[in-house]
Structure formats: structure tokens, C-alpha cells
Amino acid sequence: MQDWYPLWLSLRVATTATLIAASLGVGFAYLLAKGRFRGRGLLEAVVTLPIVLPPTVLGYYLLTTLGVNSPIGRAWEDLTGSPLVFTIPAAVIAASVSALPFVVRTARAALEEVDPRLEAVARIAGHPEWRVAASVTLPAARRGITAGIALGFARALGDFGATVMVAGNIPGRTQTLPIAVFDAVQAGDQATARTGSLLLAGVAVVALLVVTQTASRRA
Amino acid sequence: MRRPCPPPRAAIAALICALSLVAGCGDDDTATSRADDGTITVAAASDLRFAFEELGGLFTTETGVEVTFSFGSSGQLREQIINGAPFDLFAAANVEFVDAVIDAGRGDADTRANYAIGRIVLWSPPGVDLPTSIEELSGPRHRRIAIANPTHAPYGLAAEQALQTAGVLDAVRDRLVFGENISDTLRIAQSGNADVGIVALSLVITSDDPYVLLDEDLHEPLRQALVVTSTGTRGDDARRFAAFLASPTGREVMVRYGFALPGEELPV
Amino acid sequence: MTALTVDATITAGTFTVTAAFEAGTGVTALFGPSGSGKSVTLAAIAGLLRPTTGVIRIGDQTVADPREGVHVRTQDRRIGMVFQHAALLPHRSPLDNVALAAPGPSRSARRARATEWLERVGASHLATSPTRTLSGGEQQRIALARSLVADPSVLLLDEPFSALDGPTRIQLRDLVAALVADQGLTAVLVTHDLADITDLADRVVRYTPGRTHDTIDAGPGGLDLHRLERGLEE
Numbered sequence: 025m026q027d028w029y030p031l032w033l034s035l036r037v038a039t040t041a042t043l044i045a046a047s048l049g050v051g052f053a054y055l056l057a058k059g060r061f062r063g064r065g066l067l068e069a070v071v072t073l074p075i076v077l078p079p080t081v082l083g084y085y086l087l088t089t090l091g092v093n094s095p096i097g098r099a100w101e102d103l104t105g106s107p108l109v110f111t112i113p114a115a116v117i118a119a120s121v122s123a124l125p126f127v128v129r130t131a132r133a134a135l136e137e138v139d140p141r142l143e144a145v146a147r148i149a150g151h152p153e154w155r156v157a158a159s160v161t162l163p164a165a166r167r168g169i170t171a172g173i174a175l176g177f178a179r180a181l182g183d184f185g186a187t188v189m190v191a192g193n194i195p196g197r198t199q200t201l202p203i204a205v206f207d208a209v210q211a212g213d214q215a216t217a218r219t220g221s222l223l224l225a226g227v228a229v230v231a232l233l234v235v236t237q238t239a240s241r242r243a
Numbered sequence: 244m245r246r247p248c249p250p251p252r253a254a255i256a257a258l259i260c261a262l263s264l265v266a267g268c269g270d271d272d273t274a275t276s277r278a279d280d281g282t283i284t285v286a287a288a289s290d291l292r293f294a295f296e297e298l299g300g301l302f303t304t305e306t307g308v309e310v311t312f313s314f315g316s317s318g319q320l321r322e323q324i325i326n327g328a329p330f331d332l333f334a335a336a337n338v339e340f341v342d343a344v345i346d347a348g349r350g351d352a353d354t355r356a357n358y359a360i361g362r363i364v365l366w367s368p369p370g371v372d373l374p375t376s377i378e379e380l381s382g383p384r385h386r387r388i389a390i391a392n393p394t395h396a397p398y399g400l401a402a403e404q405a406l407q408t409a410g411v412l413d414a415v416r417d418r419l420v421f422g423e424n425i426s427d428t429l430r431i432a433q434s435g436n437a438d439v440g441i442v443a444l445s446l447v448i449t450s451d452d453p454y455v456l457l458d459e460d461l462h463e464p465l466r467q468a469l470v471v472t473s474t475g476t477r478g479d480d481a482r483r484f485a486a487f488l489a490s491p492t493g494r495e496v497m498v499r500y501g502f503a504l505p506g507e508e509l510p511v
Numbered sequence: 512m513t514a515l516t517v518d519a520t521i522t523a524g525t526f527t528v529t530a531a532f533e534a535g536t537g538v539t540a541l542f543g544p545s546g547s548g549k550s551v552t553l554a555a556i557a558g559l560l561r562p563t564t565g566v567i568r569i570g571d572q573t574v575a576d577p578r579e580g581v582h583v584r585t586q587d588r589r590i591g592m593v594f595q596h597a598a599l600l601p602h603r604s605p606l607d608n609v610a611l612a613a614p615g616p617s618r619s620a621r622r623a624r625a626t627e628w629l630e631r632v633g634a635s636h637l638a639t640s641p642t643r644t645l646s647g648g649e650q651q652r653i654a655l656a657r658s659l660v661a662d663p664s665v666l667l668l669d670e671p672f673s674a675l676d677g678p679t680r681i682q683l684r685d686l687v688a689a690l691v692a693d694q695g696l697t698a699v700l701v702t703h704d705l706a707d708i709t710d711l712a713d714r715v716v717r718y719t720p721g722r723t724h725d726t727i728d729a730g731p732g733g734l735d736l737h738r739l740e741r742g743l744e745e
Contacts, residue, residue, distance in 0.1 A: 142598050159600075194313055
């Protein structure tokens, strides 16, 4: 493959997006698993939405929410001098949003599995809630949380529909590897399409292996 | 039970990632921060892929300005441009979407121009009998028919109109498979996922594949318009591209790809 | 001042129990058929469940009163609790498990208190043994130390011996009896086992499904086990 830019871009975007989805996702998962608060159902619905929507529809909503005609888009433009859409940060946002539900659902299930007596013991010992979370709940759920993050990474890496809408298919700038593969297929360039697809699959598999191996070794 | 606070680790992680987000795009070329370095980005409807790639090469040779193309369905490109996509020129497969961009204040009305008239054809993958007429599609031999999505791809709308005019739309409606844009549609047919596709003439004319040209009376004319969407040096270069498209060299290329030129006879 | 007063209705899922009793120094046993609400009562005393109505008082502090909007967090109630399974943190040493619950201005102060309590429960020799290798009885000793290291007002025990074999059960029972006596503790013990009651209980709160029925004191002649065993048929 003559052009390595899409691969390099995809790795950067997916890594950044996974960091965002992981920190937000584990936080939301914790709230949903442990909290009893008024907006809980709404939070759950919002966090599940990106899975339920077709990716291009999701991309369209992101486009109108972040575009030059939106409050967020205008604010970004005031701060940085150029629009948010069709930039690499936009691709990161699209990938983060797509990955978020995967992190939340898997992490939440893991957090709900934690033996409540372990948490009770920590509370009885006088630990404040954040310490119960940090020293008991999160460590006990780390395998599920790690799995969720790994899934999120794979999803972020492979995102197409939402990314192409909100970051565009601009070769050498925002063309991530999945978009490059699609573009190659449309151009009839089978060789590039094949290579790109293998690379995508390969990176995802390696990442998943690395993550699950370190998780089980720690156990 | 009291609502717990999110653990501080998550807050720290969020901070790190926010910083890496900023760092990760430090070397990113965003729209207006691009140097005016003799490159333009053209948003073009998918039917123009092969024609424009050839044109782009010729244009660069003549003027030294590099052209990057972003191909897609005209409707999707319109949405993106209205919401701030930093393209320098928009060449659609119809006129309405270009007008929408101008109305939204994202295109220079002075540069609006019709540059081509497109045609649609029937195309089948090897091994499948090509139908001899559009009416034949209502028969049982063609189980899946690929067209572009009529809501955002003008070539898909034309295909739908042609089916309607020929009186077979109702019969084939549940056999239709939608492509995201016209070259996606061709891909669907090429891969054998459909028995026949109604695709753009310009995408198949230079291959050896057989196709059946559909009569232009079957659908509204596919008048294709363009508009310049940026200003400054890039806008100037974009105008040069539009001018090149209308020059004898440009017109010759377009005719070779099966396009009719505005004001001239339609090719057979 | 009574050490513990319970007069509340608690709902857990679809199950509701109404409990009314007082507990003073010594061991108060909660006795009754499975599912009568004994463990739910204990959870409410610990603050892990909120009563829907009524009050719970530990010492002179009202820790739960839904009508007045009072609910003292588990963390702020001075209680210790031992479950059927010790629930020790598997990756920390026994000493660390106890030290994590210990009060003190510094880490070394907390470890010192923890060491002191490991000694009192007869587990000093286990201070640095891998937690996972401990037997059930050994783990319960550590759990006892952990629950007492912070000097609680009330010690709650939820069937603490039922997962142990006969001889171990006797040892642990004796240990609890000794600690209660030495420290002047107020302990509430949920149990099915009549032997627990004979050896430990100073009074027994009898449960019928869904509520407490009455409290029987262990008089000088001991408890009338026969009457207890018969349940509440009369």
C-alpha cells in the first residue's frame, strides 16, 4: 500500500477516542450501576443511542450538532479560528461517541457483578464512597472494564458511517483507514481495499489480544 | 443509597485524554489554517469519479494546482458543506443541491454553472443476462436491482423515475437494493449482490462491459451544476478549475465519459 | 441508655419486615425461620438498607428516621459486621485487611492497632499469610478483628459460624463470647443454630415470618430451649 497515512491516522484517532470513551464510559457505567438518581433512565437511553442509530444517522446528528451553524461549532470556531467539522478532532468525537456504548454496557455489567458484601465491608470500615469505588469496586470489576475498553477500541478503529459524515473523506487529512478502504472499493482498487482491510482486522485483533492477555495475567 | 461521586481516577483520565486530544491534532491541517499552497479540495458526485480524476491530472499539469477529490452522494456532500465542510468547489449530480448550498450562504452564486448532463444505463455483472430494456426488469429473472438512494443521490432519483415511467416501479419495488451513492451502487452490482444495477454511464463507459443506455425521456434530465464554495486564493484556484472544466480540453474529457454538454445534442 | 433500639419497617425488594426490639450489653440473638427478615433487619441497622418507617437508634444517636429525613451513612455509624463468609480483600494480607478498617492518625498507628487486634483474636501468626490460603475459621478471626478494630458501638453478626465445621465453630463461639465479655460489647447475632444460642445469647428476639414477635431473656436457669425450638405455636 503506497499511502500509510490512513493507518497512522486511524491509530491516533482510535487511541484518543478510546481514552475519552473509557474515562467517560466507566464513569457513566459506575453511575448507572450504583446510583439512584432522577435522570438515570435518560442517561441510560442517551448512552445506548449510538448503538441503536444507524451510523450515518448518528453522523448526521453529530454534523448538525458540531457544524458551523450550531452553538458548539460556533464556539469552537471563535476559540480556534476554524470549524470543528472536517477536522481530526471531529473524527475523534465521532469515534468516541460510537465506542461509548460498548464501554458503558460491558463495564456496567461487570460493576453490577461485584459482591455487594465487599463494598459493604468497606463502607462499614468507614471508607467514603469514592474510596469504596477505588479500592474495592473498580479493582473487582477490572476484567469486565478492560474487556469493555477493548471492545470500544475495536469499534472506534472501525468506525465509518459517523466519521465520514462529520469528518469527511478528505484524502491525506481526515481519511481514516475504514474510509480509505471504502473509497478504494468504489474506485475499483481491489489491491488497496484488500490490504487496508487486512491491516484493520490485524490491528484490532492484536489490540484485543494484548488487552485480554494483560487482564488475565493480573488475575 | 446516596449517589456516589465518580471516582477521581476517571476525572484524571478525562483530563489526560482531553490534553492528548489537543496534542493528537496538533499537526492537523484544519480548514482555514491550511496554507494557501496551491491545493484545492473538490467535493464531487460519485458519478464523476473517473472523469474528474483524469481532469484533475490534466488540470494540475497545466496550472500546477493540486486537486484532491472527495466523492460521495450529492445530498451527503450538500449536508456537509452547509454544516461547514471546507471544500473549495462543489460539483453535484443535480442543480437543486447546489442551489441549497448557495441559499445557505456557503456558495458564491456568481460561480453557479451547469457543466454536464448525465445518463443512466442498465448494467449486469458477468454471467448474468443483461436485460434488453427496462421493462424486462419486472420479469422474474432479475431478483435484486441496485439503484442509488433516491433521497440523496440524483442518479438514484432518475433511476426511480425511469422505473416509474416504464410502469414497472411497483412490480420491482421490493426487489430494490439501495446504494449510498452511484458508485456504491455499481459496486453492489459488480460484487454480484444484485443481478442488475441502474448506474451512471460515466462509470462504465470506459470499460469493456456491455450496458444498455436508458432513454432520456424516461426521467428528468440529469442536469449537473457546480458552485465555488471558498474565497481567497483557494476560491480563485477553484474558479480556474471550473473554467478548465468548461474549456475545450475539459469538454472533450467529459464527452468521452458519456456526458452531454449543456446546450448541445445528447450523445446516443 | 440502651445500646441499640430498633422499631422500624424495612422493605427489601418484595419482602417487608417489621422489627421492634432493644439490645444492651451482651449478645442479643435474632432467631426464627429462614426468610423471616433477620438479615434484612441487620442490614438496616448497618445502614445498608433504609427503613420505610420507624426509627433505629444506636446509643443516643438516631441513625435512621425516614419521617424526619434522617439517614446516617453506613460509614458514619460506629458498627462492626461479620458475615457468613469473611469477605476479605483477597489481594491484601490479613494485617492489611484489618488495618484498612482501623482508625488512627498515621499508617503505622493503624497497623499497630491492627496487630493488637489480631493478637486478641488469636491470629497474630497469620498476619502476613496469603489471605487466600486461610481456612474458613482463620478468615472469620480476621473478619472479627476487622470489625472490632475501630471500637464499634454495636457488633453485628450474620450467621458467622454456619460455614464452619463443628470444632471450629466451638472455638469461634468461645472467642466471640470472650470478646463480648472483655470489651463490654453490644452484639446482635442472627442464627439458626441452637448451640449458638445456648453458648452465647443473653436474650433472644423471636421472629415469625415478616416480623419480630417477642424477646426472651436468658434467665439464671438459661433459656428454655424447648420452648424456643417449638417456635411460636402457642
